[in-house]
Amino acid sequence: MKPEDFDFVAKTVKERSGLVLTKDKAYLLESRLMPLARKRGLNGLEDVVEKLRKKDESLIREVVEAMTTNESFFFRDQKPFEQFENVVLPHLLKARANKKHIRIWCAAASSGQEPYSLGIILKENQSKVQGWKIDIIGTDLSEEIIQKAKAGTYSQFEVQRGLPSKYLVKYFKKKDEMWQIDPSIRGMVEFRVHNLLENVSQLGTFDVVFCRNVLIYFDQDTKAQVLERIAKQMPSDGFLYLGGAETVLGVSDKFKPIPGHRGIYGLAQAPTSAKEI
Amino acid sequence: MKSCLIVDDSKVIRMVAKKILQDLEFETEEAEDGKAALEACQRRMPEAILLDWNMPVMDGIEFLHKMRDLPGGDQAVVIFCTTENDIEHIQEALEAGADEYIMKPFDSEIVQAKFSQVGLI
């Protein structure tokens, strides 16, 4: 691929998604665009670039989606989910006792393992959340991955990464060679396509936001903007979860780490009770 | 270093598992059926057991029941690793006292994920 073509595609992808493609990712770009070119009957990458330059919207979207990394697994890193069950959820059950309503947002939900893991935790704590309304919204930039998330169907490999076997037995059914999540869990999560670069106010506010393993693909400015946008959708005692390799430190002063709970952040102006859960 | 007993009648599987577990810094021992595994546990109870289901002489489930009755046998973490990949088998293994269950084919990622899930790494 010609350097100017690479630059053009990288610029388009960054504008549309925030994803940064450095020059050393040229091979990745080519390997992901080739199948796309073939699918569309185009004559190689040059044709793809030409169509992009002519602002072929649906192709732009496909190219951006093709450049996303959708890897995810159930109960990823374990600890954040234990914290959710043992710290955040009990805290919110007290703090929201009047409203009995909690809203959770998985902001880069990929194929759904993250929101479904939260659904399983809530199901396991059924007696505690009896009479509560708990919304889990999973969003992602990629239409294709959101369709997969909605289907809730996973390969044998996917259900063996992070998902305890006792939950596999309890909440999944085997269908041919695939594993389908139980409708009772599937029904707890609402999936939507949403781009983190865009306004989120229509999604409402969220007590807990999981924004895990997506900021790593953005540059500092984009990270800061996304965090700022998320902060606006949270009450002052809300909780933000980032991925293991992500932090707010040095990126945004909207959030502060919650002492003693690695990976969870609270709003900088949070009341002390939420900062010291 | 934690110890793991690899129980499988296939030499190839034992070899693959051994390589993966050694990379995860386990000290490994091998047994080709439940009976040999039981003897190994009597000599020294490992921290972890990676256990096949169908084996000659003594199968995984029978081994598991007998092993749990040995001194220290309630402490060992048992992870089935077998081609049986239906809910009924997984359920039966968990009810028999297995801690986790891996469906073959497996790779280092799955082994690592399962071992870390049960707190072995």
Ligand SMILES: C[S@@+](CC[C@H](N)C(=O)[O-])C[C@H]1O[C@@H](n2cnc3c(N)ncnc32)[C@H](O)[C@@H]1O
């Ligand atoms: C590696 S996955 C993370 C999945 C999950 N949160 C986890 O931690 O396992 C990253 C996801 O971010 C999505 N993504 C990338 N850029 C995005 C954007 N601008 N808006 C929304 N989602 C985006 C990708 O489509 C991909 O599914």
